[in-house]
Amino acid sequence: MMRIGILTGGGDAPGLNAAIRAAARRAFQRGFQVTGIKNGWAGCLNAGDFESLTPASVRGILPLGGTILGTSRTNPMKEKDGVQQVISLLRGNGIDGLVAIGGDDTLSVAAAMSDAGYLVVGVPKTIDNDLSATEFCIGFDTAVGVVVEALDRLHTTASAHHRVMVVEVMGRDTGWVAMIGGLAGGADMIIIPEFPVSLDQVVEHLHRRRGEGKDFSIIVIAEGAKMQALEPAMAIAAGSDKRDAFGHVQLAKQGVGDALSTRIEDATGFETRVTVLGHLQRGGSPSPVDRIWATRLGVAATDLLAEHRGGFIPIRHNGEIKVVPLRAVIEEQRKVPKDLYQLANVFA
Ligand code: F6P
Numbered sequence: 001m002m003r004i005g006i007l008t009g010g011g012d013a014p015g016l017n018a019a020i021r022a023a024a025r026r027a028f029q030r031g032f033q034v035t036g037i038k039n040g041w042a043g044c045l046n047a048g049d050f051e052s053l054t055p056a057s058v059r060g061i062l063p064l065g066g067t068i069l070g071t072s073r074t075n076p077m078k079e080k081d082g083v084q085q086v087i088s089l090l091r092g093n094g095i096d097g098l099v100a101i102g103g104d105d106t107l108s109v110a111a112a113m114s115d116a117g118y119l120v121v122g123v124p125k126t127i128d129n130d131l132s133a134t135e136f137c138i139g140f141d142t143a144v145g146v147v148v149e150a151l152d153r154l155h156t157t158a159s160a161h162h163r164v165m166v167v168e169v170m171g172r173d174t175g176w177v178a179m180i181g182g183l184a185g186g187a188d189m190i191i192i193p194e195f196p197v198s199l200d201q202v203v204e205h206l207h208r209r210r211g212e213g214k215d216f217s218i219i220v221i222a223e224g225a226k227m228q229a230l231e232p233a234m235a236i237a238a239g240s241d242k243r244d245a246f247g248h249v250q251l252a253k254q255g256v257g258d259a260l261s262t263r264i265e266d267a268t269g270f271e272t273r274v275t276v277l278g279h280l281q282r283g284g285s286p287s288p289v290d291r292i293w294a295t296r297l298g299v300a301a302t303d304l305l306a307e308h309r310g311g312f313i314p315i316r317h318n319g320e321i322k323v324v325p326l327r328a329v330i331e332e333q334r335k336v337p338k339d340l341y342q343l344a345n346v347f348a
Helices: 016-029 040-044 082-092 104-115 140-161 176-184 199-211 228-235 256-268 288-306 326-330 338-347
Strands: 003-008 033-037 050-053 097-102 120-124 164-169 189-191 217-222 272-276 312-317 320-325
Touching: 003 016, 003 040, 016 033, 016 097, 016 288, 033 040, 040 082, 040 104, 082 104, 097 104, 097 288, 104 120, 104 326, 120 288, 120 326, 140 164, 140 176, 140 217, 140 288, 164 176, 164 256, 176 189, 176 217, 176 338, 189 199, 189 338, 199 217, 199 228, 199 256, 217 256, 228 256, 256 272, 288 312, 288 320, 312 326, 320 326
Parallel strands: 003 033, 003 097, 097 120, 120 312, 164 217, 164 272, 189 217
Antiparallel strands: 033 050, 312 320
C-alpha cells in the first residue's frame, strides 16, 4: 500500500486546507495512507515533524483559512545536502511520494527532489498569482476579494473627506493583486512593479483629477513597486533589509505606500492617507473559486502520484486541468501584460 505525504510551504494562502483535504480524501479513496508534514520543509529536516492524517483530521477544514499543517519559509537547499536529507527522511518514514503545495520557492525544492529521483508532485499556490503556465494559483481570488472590499469602503470615506487614499497591497515582484483588485474596486491609479511610474506622473494625475472636479482619489500600489523618489524614505525603514531563507526582503517593512502618501502630500498639499492591507489579504475563509480549484488540483495531484508521474504539477489552462512539468511553472514569473495594465487608464 502506498503512503503519501502532504506539505504546505511558503506564505499561507486561503484554500490550502481545501487542497490538503482534497489530496488526502482522494488518497483515502484509493486506499493509500497519508502523512502530513508539519511547517513546510522545516518538517522534513533534522528529526522531521510528521503527523498521520485520517479522514477525521481533514474533516471540516474546507472553509478554513491558513493551513492545518503549518508552513514556513525554510529552504532545504540552503543546508548542506539538504535535498538528500529531506528525501532520506521521507523514505525513512515510509513516505513513497509527496504532494508539495506552494509557490515558486516551495516548488523549486520539489523540482530538485524530483531531479534527485524522489516521487514528488506540486499544487500551485501563491496569492501573488505569478507562477508561469497556470491560470490559477490558490489564494489569489480570495486576496483580490479582500482588496475589493477594502476599496469599496475606502471610496466612501475618501469621497466624504475629499482625500487621496493610497492603498498598499501585496505583490512582491508582480502586480496581479493590485491590478485585478484595483480594476474591480475602481481605483483611479494602479502602480505595479511591471510598469514603473515617477512621482511627477502621480502628482500630475492627481492635479488633473482635481482640475476635472474629481475631489478624491484612490491609488493602489503593489508593495514591490519601485519609485526612485521614494527610495531614501524606504531605505531607512527599520528591518527593511532583512531577508528570508529564499533571499526575499520583507517588503511590508519598506513601506512604499507610506512613503508615497507622504511625498504626495508634500508635493500637492492634498490631504492623503495610507492603508496597508498586509496579511488581511492572506487570512480568512477561501472564496468559492479558491475552494473549487484547490479541490480539483488536490485530487489531480494525488492521481499523479498514484500513476507514479513524479516531477509534474496539475495547473489550470483554458479553464481545464492540464498536467505540466514542475519546471514549467517556476521557470519565470508571469507578469501583468501591457494591455491589461492599460485598461486601468480608462478609469484614471
Ligand atoms: O509571496 C506571497 C506574499 O504574500 C507576498 O505578496 C509578500 O511579499 C510576502 O508573501 C509576505 O511574506 P511574509 O508573510 O513572510 O511577511
